Amino acid sequence: MARPPAPRGTRAPTLTDVARLAGVSVATASKALNGRNHVSAATRERVLEAAAQLSFSPNSLARGLLAGRTGTVGLLTSDLVGRFSLPILMGAEDAFGAGEMSVFLCDARGDAIRERHHVQALLSRRVDGLIVVGSSTDPRPPLAAAVDVPVVYAYAPSENPDDLSIVPDNVGAGRMAVEHLIACGRTRIAHISGDRGYSAARDRVTGALAALDDAGIALVGQVAYGTWEEGWGRAAASMLLDREPDVDAVLCGSDQVARGVLDTLRERGRRVPEDVAVMGFDDWKVMTTGARPQLTSVDMNLEELGRTAARALFEAIDAEHGRGVRTVQCRVVVRGSTAPEA
Amino acid sequence: MARPPAPRGTRAPTLTDVARLAGVSVATASKALNGRNHVSAATRERVLEAAAQLSFSPNSLARGLLAGRTGTVGLLTSDLVGRFSLPILMGAEDAFGAGEMSVFLCDARGDAIRERHHVQALLSRRVDGLIVVGSSTDPRPPLAAAVDVPVVYAYAPSENPDDLSIVPDNVGAGRMAVEHLIACGRTRIAHISGDRGYSAARDRVTGALAALDDAGIALVGQVAYGTWEEGWGRAAASMLLDREPDVDAVLCGSDQVARGVLDTLRERGRRVPEDVAVMGFDDWKVMTTGARPQLTSVDMNLEELGRTAARALFEAIDAEHGRGVRTVQCRVVVRGSTAPEA
DNA sequence: CGGCGTTCCGAAAAGGTTTTCGGAGGCTTT
DNA sequence: AAAGCCTCCGAAAACCTTTTCGGAACGCCG
Numbered sequence: 105m106a107r108p109p110a111p112r113g114t115r116a117p118t119l120t121d122v123a124r125l126a127g128v129s130v131a132t133a134s135k136a137l138n139g140r141n142h143v144s145a146a147t148r149e150r151v152l153e154a155a156a157q158l159s160f161s162p163n164s165l166a167r168g169l170l171a172g173r174t175g176t177v178g179l180l181t182s183d184l185v186g187r188f189s190l191p192i193l194m195g196a197e198d199a200f201g202a203g204e205m206s207v208f209l210c211d212a213r214g215d216a217i218r219e220r221h222h223v224q225a226l227l228s229r230r231v232d233g234l235i236v237v238g239s240s241t242d243p244r245p246p247l248a249a250a251v252d253v254p255v256v257y258a259y260a261p262s263e264n265p266d267d268l269s270i271v272p273d274n275v276g277a278g279r280m281a282v283e284h285l286i287a288c289g290r291t292r293i294a295h296i297s298g299d300r301g302y303s304a305a306r307d308r309v310t311g312a313l314a315a316l317d318d319a320g321i322a323l324v325g326q327v328a329y330g331t332w333e334e335g336w337g338r339a340a341a342s343m344l345l346d347r348e349p350d351v352d353a354v355l356c357g358s359d360q361v362a363r364g365v366l367d368t369l370r371e372r373g374r375r376v377p378e379d380v381a382v383m384g385f386d387d388w389k390v391m392t393t394g395a396r397p398q399l400t401s402v403d404m405n406l407e408e409l410g411r412t413a414a415r416a417l418f419e420a421i422d423a424e425h426g427r428g429v430r431t432v433q434c435r436v437v438v439r440g441s442t443a444p445e446a
Numbered sequence: 447m448a449r450p451p452a453p454r455g456t457r458a459p460t461l462t463d464v465a466r467l468a469g470v471s472v473a474t475a476s477k478a479l480n481g482r483n484h485v486s487a488a489t490r491e492r493v494l495e496a497a498a499q500l501s502f503s504p505n506s507l508a509r510g511l512l513a514g515r516t517g518t519v520g521l522l523t524s525d526l527v528g529r530f531s532l533p534i535l536m537g538a539e540d541a542f543g544a545g546e547m548s549v550f551l552c553d554a555r556g557d558a559i560r561e562r563h564h565v566q567a568l569l570s571r572r573v574d575g576l577i578v579v580g581s582s583t584d585p586r587p588p589l590a591a592a593v594d595v596p597v598v599y600a601y602a603p604s605e606n607p608d609d610l611s612i613v614p615d616n617v618g619a620g621r622m623a624v625e626h627l628i629a630c631g632r633t634r635i636a637h638i639s640g641d642r643g644y645s646a647a648r649d650r651v652t653g654a655l656a657a658l659d660d661a662g663i664a665l666v667g668q669v670a671y672g673t674w675e676e677g678w679g680r681a682a683a684s685m686l687l688d689r690e691p692d693v694d695a696v697l698c699g700s701d702q703v704a705r706g707v708l709d710t711l712r713e714r715g716r717r718v719p720e721d722v723a724v725m726g727f728d729d730w731k732v733m734t735t736g737a738r739p740q741l742t743s744v745d746m747n748l749e750e751l752g753r754t755a756a757r758a759l760f761e762a763i764d765a766e767h768g769r770g771v772r773t774v775q776c777r778v779v780v781r782g783s784t785a786p787e788a
Numbered sequence: 789c790g791g792c793g794t795t796c797c798g799a800a801a802a803g804g805t806t807t808t809c810g811g812a813g814g815c816t817t818t
Numbered sequence: 819a820a821a822g823c824c825t826c827c828g829a830a831a832a833c834c835t836t837t838t839c840g841g842a843a844c845g846c847c848g
Binding site: 470471472473474477484485486489508510511512513514 | 796803804
């Protein structure tokens with residue numbers, strides 16, 4: 105910050121330069137470039153030509169300073185490394201990028217201090233709004249600082265019900281999964297879940313049990329909680345087969361767990377899907393399409409969630425701020441592990 | 447853009463407000479807040495208190511307008527969905543976020559039109575520099591528009607050697623991998639690579655062959671090019687075992703390919719690592735640690751690459767612009783698939 | 789008491805754009 | 819011919835911060 109900016113070529117052309125070249129005042133140049141009226145066609149043409157010749161590009165800072173609106177939003181994520189924030193980020197970037205909005209990306213890495221610092225920086229840059237992306241679906245504390253721009257929470261809802269949160273429908277996902285298995289003719293369904301500490305795991309269980317209840321079917325064995333990893337899937341499947349040899353479907357808490365289950369089933373000589381159907385959650389492509397057979401999974405529609413959050417923020421910027429928790433529907437992606445290839 | 451900004455609470459406090467509250471002029475308030483001298487301690491204290499009371503946050507737009515430097519950089523990626531851009535992005539965000547820089551994220555999705563549009567938008571926002579992250583390590587055309595801010599290409603180098611590019615050392619990675627296998631006592635080494643269309647695959651082959659050559663060892667069979675997927679790994683391993691039953695190590699073009707190879711080896715009753723050692727590239731945690739046994743891999747250090755790119759851009763902003771291609775070293779992460787557990 | 793140096797503060801300009809308002813000129817209407 | 823309206827353009831203000839420069843107050847010395 106000590107040194108002055110290095111003189112790199114010549115300074116960017118300003119509206120004044122354009123006006124001078126076109127032989128008009130800056131006011132006229134501005135009007136011509138922005139398509140406002142009260143400018144004759146001939147003059148407008150001259151200005152446009154001058155602007156093109158200088159490859160003029162209006163200074164967004166000056167514009168934002170005057171308009172009180174910058175056309176920027178902040179995307180505050182808790183962990184870029186996690187694989188759930190990425191599709192959401194993509195969806196949001198997608199929805200914004202289509203318009204005239206630019207996105208500031210900040211990674212707080214789960215650190216509250218860092219988060220506060222980033223929020224301050226974003227506010228000082230006068231963003232028009234904020235999207236806060238959580239790293240799990242568990243509720244998170246709202247932003248500490250007082251923010252006078254709209255905030256939308258994505259994936260992890262805010263603990264404050266007055267905030268607007270967009271979350272995936274994990275209960276619905278569990279329900280849809282079981283309904284799919286039942287539709288495939290399965291009646292002896294077990295559930296190997298993920299980490300009990302995550303509401304995503306518990307919600308999916310809730311939905312799954314509800315669907316079983318609706319169908320008048322009992323779960324085979326107990327819900328098995330563990331971790332989100334392949335190793336847990338292998339171990340849990342082994343125990344399951346020992347205790348419940350006649351199981352004909354295993355719903356898994358994640359695609360990774362399902363991969364482990366598939367491994368164990370193969371080793372035990374169970375055919376998938378003929379003997380046992382297997383399903384995962386998240387539809388993580390590299391997991392589902394690399395598996396043998398390919399894995400049926402529930403797509404949580406995270407990219408759509410990101411787009412929804414962006415659109416909600418967009419509305420909140422222009423109009424009134426919504427509140428409450430909104431869910432985004434998910435969908436079953438059917439592959440070979442539940443339905444034999446056609 | 448039609449509606450005026452919704453009046454959300456009261457407008458953000460400005461330096462004028464702070465000065466008025468503290469009973470000084472804006473100039474004094476500015477000096478006090480920025481820690482410049484020629485302000486008495488008492489006055490400074492009054493100003494700081496007033497600023498805190500109003501929770502004043504200086505308007506970065508106005509500051510940037512004046513300073514000619516905005517403290518923002520643009521991060522232009524070709525495909526957020528790909529998993530290589532993410533760690534780079536993280537590293538860059540990391541290196542920038544530590545200071546006073548904010549990052550604009552743009553996803554061009556491999557579309558040149560969209561890319562140009564984003565570059566224009568970034569320039570109009572007066573970013574101080576740009577990082578262009580490619581989706582593969584193949585050289586890419588330089589930015590179309592004339593940019594008068596420093597640009598650093600990351601992962602994919604620019605086709606123009608006068609640009610500065612930071613890329614992973616794929617040749618070195620191939621070399622290190624083979625050296626590790628040799629160090630593990632393997633002498634009958636095969637290589638199941640990835641997609642021949644990618645320079646990453648070819649470069650790794652180059653490095654691997656060079657290391658074999660140095661050691662006076664011949665590759666077992668031919669280099670097998672295919673895809674980056676698990677299925678290819680399974681198929682290629684099957685063919686390999688048919689033709690070269692006495693192979694004692696398989697170097698795989700990616701972790702995914704390695705997973706497929708592991709699968710086939712298990713089915714064929716070969717023990718890993720006792721009979722055959724297996725290695726992958728990329729060190730994709732979910733692939734390597736979920737495997738049985740856990741997979742030795744070469745970490746391409748992408749996060750470090752992102753940090754390096756950010757630092758290079760930082761230097762280029764302050765001083766002179768570098769040029770040429772710089773590589774970032776990678777490292778072998780040893781796991782059970784090449785070395786028996788201790 | 790005058791001169792001088794030091795310390796502190798305020799006025800003003802700069803940065804680039806948008807918008808408002810007034811002015812100038814041309815044309816129509818009475 | 820005078821009055822009025824419409825079209826087009828330019829001057830200037832506004833947005834907010836930083837920096838420069840001049841001025842004021844004060845203490846100290848001669």
